[in-house]
Amino acid sequence: MKYLASKVKGNSLWSDALRRLLSDNLAVFSFLVIAAYIVTALLASSNLIAVNWQDSIGASQAAPSFVDGFSHWMGLDIFGRSVLQKTVQGAYTALYVGLVSSLISIPIGVLMGALAGYFGGWVDDLITWIYTTISNIPEILLLVSIAFALGKGIETMCIALGMTSWVGLARLIRAEFIKHKNREYVAAAQALGASHSRRIFKHIFPNVLHIVIIGFSLRFVVAIKSEVVLTYLGLGIEIGEGSSWGLMISDAAGELVQGIWWGLASATLAMFPIVLAFSLFTDALRDAFDPKLRT
Amino acid sequence: MADNEILLSIKDLCVDFSTKEGVVHALKNVSFDIPKGKTIGLVGESGSGKSVTSLATMGLIPNPPGQVTNGQILYKGKDLLKYSESEMRKIRGNDISMIFQEPMTSLNPVFTVGFQIAEVLRLHQGMSQKEARERTLDLLNQVGIPTPHQKIDAYPHELSGGQKQRIMIAMAIGCEPDLLICDEPTTALDVTIQKQVLDLMLDLQTQYDMSMLFITHDLGVIADIADEVVVMYRGDIVEKNTTEEIFLRPQHPYTKGLLACRPALDKHPKRLVTVSDYMDVDGKEKTPPKVEFVNPTRPISETENPVILDIKGLKKYFPIRGGIFGTVKDHFKAVDGVDFQVRKGRTFGLVGESGCGKTTLGRTILRLIEPTEGQIIWKGKDIVGLGADEMRALRRDMQIIFQDPYASLNPRMTIGAAIIEPMEIHNIGANKQERLEKAATLLERCGLPGNVLNRYPHEFSGGQRQRVCIARALAVDPEFIICDESVSALDVSIQAQILNLLMDLQDELDLTYIFISHDLAVVKFISDEVMVMNEGKIVEMADAETIYLNPKMDYTKRLLSAIPKGIPKTLLDKGITTSDLGQ
Numbered sequence: 001m002k003y004l005a006s007k008v009k010g011n012s013l014w015s016d017a018l019r020r021l022l023s024d025n026l027a028v029f030s031f032l033v034i035a036a037y038i039v040t041a042l043l044a045s046s047n048l049i050a051v052n053w054q055d056s057i058g059a060s061q062a063a064p065s066f067v068d069g070f071s072h073w074m075g076l077d078i079f080g081r082s083v084l085q086k087t088v089q090g091a092y093t094a095l096y097v098g099l100v101s102s103l104i105s106i107p108i109g110v111l112m113g114a115l116a117g118y119f120g121g122w123v124d125d126l127i128t129w130i131y132t133t134i135s136n137i138p139e140i141l142l143l144v145s146i147a148f149a150l151g152k153g154i155e156t157m158c159i160a161l162g163m164t165s166w167v168g169l170a171r172l173i174r175a176e177f178i179k180h181k182n183r184e185y186v187a188a189a190q191a192l193g194a195s196h197s198r199r200i201f202k203h204i205f206p207n208v209l210h211i212v213i214i215g216f217s218l219r220f221v222v223a224i225k226s227e228v229v230l231t232y233l234g235l236g237i238e239i240g241e242g243s244s245w246g247l248m249i250s251d252a253a254g255e256l257v258q259g260i261w262w263g264l265a266s267a268t269l270a271m272f273p274i275v276l277a278f279s280l281f282t283d284a285l286r287d288a289f290d291p292k293l294r295t
Numbered sequence: 296m297a298d299n300e301i302l303l304s305i306k307d308l309c310v311d312f313s314t315k316e317g318v319v320h321a322l323k324n325v326s327f328d329i330p331k332g333k334t335i336g337l338v339g340e341s342g343s344g345k346s347v348t349s350l351a352t353m354g355l356i357p358n359p360p361g362q363v364t365n366g367q368i369l370y371k372g373k374d375l376l377k378y379s380e381s382e383m384r385k386i387r388g389n390d391i392s393m394i395f396q397e398p399m400t401s402l403n404p405v406f407t408v409g410f411q412i413a414e415v416l417r418l419h420q421g422m423s424q425k426e427a428r429e430r431t432l433d434l435l436n437q438v439g440i441p442t443p444h445q446k447i448d449a450y451p452h453e454l455s456g457g458q459k460q461r462i463m464i465a466m467a468i469g470c471e472p473d474l475l476i477c478d479e480p481t482t483a484l485d486v487t488i489q490k491q492v493l494d495l496m497l498d499l500q501t502q503y504d505m506s507m508l509f510i511t512h513d514l515g516v517i518a519d520i521a522d523e524v525v526v527m528y529r530g531d532i533v534e535k536n537t538t539e540e541i542f543l544r545p546q547h548p549y550t551k552g553l554l555a556c557r558p559a560l561d562k563h564p565k566r567l568v569t570v571s572d573y574m575d576v577d578g579k580e581k582t583p584p585k586v587e588f589v590n591p592t593r594p595i596s597e598t599e600n601p602v603i604l605d606i607k608g609l610k611k612y613f614p615i616r617g618g619i620f621g622t623v624k625d626h627f628k629a630v631d632g633v634d635f636q637v638r639k640g641r642t643f644g645l646v647g648e649s650g651c652g653k654t655t656l657g658r659t660i661l662r663l664i665e666p667t668e669g670q671i672i673w674k675g676k677d678i679v680g681l682g683a684d685e686m687r688a689l690r691r692d693m694q695i696i697f698q699d700p701y702a703s704l705n706p707r708m709t710i711g712a713a714i715i716e717p718m719e720i721h722n723i724g725a726n727k728q729e730r731l732e733k734a735a736t737l738l739e740r741c742g743l744p745g746n747v748l749n750r751y752p753h754e755f756s757g758g759q760r761q762r763v764c765i766a767r768a769l770a771v772d773p774e775f776i777i778c779d780e781s782v783s784a785l786d787v788s789i790q791a792q793i794l795n796l797l798m799d800l801q802d803e804l805d806l807t808y809i810f811i812s813h814d815l816a817v818v819k820f821i822s823d824e825v826m827v828m829n830e831g832k833i834v835e836m837a838d839a840e841t842i843y844l845n846p847k848m849d850y851t852k853r854l855l856s857a858i859p860k861g862i863p864k865t866l867l868d869k870g871i872t873t874s875d876l877g878q
Binding site for chain 1: 658661663683687688690691693694695697698699702703704705706707708709716717720721750751753754764767770771
C-alpha cells in the first residue's frame, strides 16, 4: 500500500492534447457552436422548442416579418408553416444523419484498416481490393442503388452514407497500423507474450485513436452536406419524415424564381456555421493530437 | 597570423527557454575561446547545453521559446548576436559550417549527393555549374569516397552511413570555413567507421587550417582530436583545460566521473564507476569508492551453469524480390548458419557492426522473427515450430530489452500499466493491487522511485526509460534476457549505471544474458564469452579475455584497433595508461 498511497499523477498525451485544445480559442469557440447546435437539436426532438412547426400559422409564403413574433422572422412556407421552426427541426435531422452514418462508417473503417495494416499479406490484399472497388464506383451511383434497394428514407440514407464513407478512414488507419506494427513497443509486447488482438487493440489502437477522432469529426461534416445533396436529388429524407435542410432547399428550387428567397436563405444560413465550426474544430483536433509534437 | 589568434570568443552567454513549467536556463554565463586552427572539445551529457551553445553560435536558437538573454559571440571581433538574419545566412555554411549527428536524415533523399554539395558551392561561392561539379569531385576525393565519378550522381540511400557522413563533411568544408562545428558527428556510426571519420577530420583540419568545435558526450572520442576540452554540466562550464591536463589531472568531480565511467579494455573492475560516485546531486564532491578489480573470467561449473540455450545451424534469409511479378530473385542472408551455446547465469556477448545480423539473430532466437532453418534448443527442447500458445507461455522465461527506450515503450500507456501487462498476460499476482505492488518494487529495484507508476514514458529521460524497460522485462521473472544494444543510445555516464544495474540483477536473480552491442569495450566488460559476427556468420568465438588479448581473425583485430583508447595518444606514448587517469 505504501506505494499506492503516494502515487504521482502522470500527464497523459491525451490530457496534454486536451490542454492544447483548450488553449486554442478558435477551437473552443467552434466547439461552443457545435454544442449549441446539439442542444438545439435535442430540444427540438424532445418537442421543447419549435413544437408546432407542422401547423399553418399564417398566409402561404408570407415574407419575413419581425412584428408577428419570432416564428415569422424567417417568413412562412407554401403551407403557411414557420420557416424558422422548420430550420430548427432540420438541425436535428442533420445531426442525426451525421451521427448515425459516422457510427456506421467508423467501426467498419477502423476494423478494415487495422486488419489490413496489421496482418498484411492476403488479408491486406483482400481488404484493399474491397475498398478500392467501392471507391471506384461513383459515390452518387452507389448511394442511388442502395436507396433503391432498401427504399428511400432517413435510415436508408444513413446506411448508404455509412457504407460508402469508410474507405478514406480505412486507408489512413491501414497506413498507421503498418507504421506502428514495426515499432519496438509492439515487438516488446510480442516478446512479453501479448496476443494479436491485445497488440492490435490495447497497444496500437490507442496510438491511432486520434485519427479516428479526427475522422469522426470529418465524417460528420461530409454527412451533413451529403444529406442536403441527396435530399435535394430526391434520394434522402422523405416528406413526412421530419424537417430537413435538404428538403427546404429542394422546395426553394421552384420558389426562388417567384422571389421567395427565405426558405433557401434560412437553410443555408443554418448549415454554414455548423459546417464551418466542424471544419475548424477538426483542424484544431489535428493540431492538438499531432503525435509528432511529442515523443 | 599569430598562433594564438582567437577566431571565436563566447562571452557570458546566457540562453533561456520558456516552457509551460517556467523558464529553463539552458546556458548560464558560458564563456570560452576557440583559437584559430585549434580544436575545442565540448563535452557533457544530454541536456547539459552543449548543442544549445553550437546553435547559438550559428544563430539558430528557435525563438520562441528560446532567447539569448545575455552575452556576446565574437567572431573575428564582431558580435554575431547583433547580425541580422540575412547577414547570418552569409556566415552560415560559408564561414561557419556545421555537421550534425544523424547523417541519415541530414541529406535530402530526392537529390543526388553531388547536387547537394554543388548547391552549397554555387550559393556561397557563386561558382558556375561546371566549376561546382569539378570542385565537388575534388571534395569527394578528399573525404575518401571511393569512385567519386560514380558516387557524385548517387542518391543518399545508395550510400552507407559512414559515406553519408563523409558527404556531410564534404558539404561542410566545401566553402573552406574558418570554423567547423561538429555536433556528435560519429555517435551514430560503428567504431570502425567512427575511427575513419575522426582520422579524416583531423587530416582536413590541418589541411584547411580550420578551427573546430567538437561536441560529444564521450571524452574517449576526442582524446586524440581536441587541443582543449571544455566540460559542461547543466548549462555551466565546470572545467576547461588542455586535453592532456583534463585527462591527467581532472579537477571537477564531474570530469573525474566521466573519465572513469567508460569501460576500458585493459582492466576489469567489478562495477563501473559512475558520475554519482564522484559527486552528489547538488554537484558536491564525494570520495569515490575504491575500485575493486576482479578476475575477468568467471568459473563455469556444469551443475550450476548448464547450457540452457543451444543454437544449431540457425539461418534467417530474407527474400529479395524483383521483376514485374515480384518473383524471388535472391536471398539476403541476415543470419547464415550460426551455432553457439549459452550457459545459465552467464553473459554471452554478441558483437559486430551494423548490418552484421546480430539484431536479427537476437529476435530470431525469441521467434519474434521466424527462422528459415536450424534449431533453437531451450532447456533441451527445440522451440522452432512450437504453437502460438506454447510459445506465449515460454515468453515468461525469455525476455528482451531493446536499444531505443524511446521507441520500446507504448507512449499511450502509463509505465505502471506497461509493467503489469506481462503479469496480466501470464497470470502473475492475484489481483491488480498485488501486481502494482510488485511493479513498484521492481521499479525501486531498477533505481526509480516506486510512486511514479501513473506517469507516462515521455515524462522520463532516456536512462530512466531504459530502467522502466528492464523492470518490465523482469516482471515475468525471466531466466534469460536478450539485451539488444540496450545501452547504445545512452550517454556514457548513464550507460555505466545501466551496465552496473544489469550486472547486479544477474548476481541477484541468477539471470542469463545475451548481450548484443557494436561496442567491443562494453561487450568485453559485461560478457563471459564473446562472439564476433560479420555478414551473418560467426567470425570468432572465445571467452572475453582471449578475444581481447589474442584475437585470431583480422576482422576482430580491426574492430579492436578502432575502439577509442580513451586517452590522448601523446600520453600513451609517455607510457601512461587509462588506469593512471583521474586517480
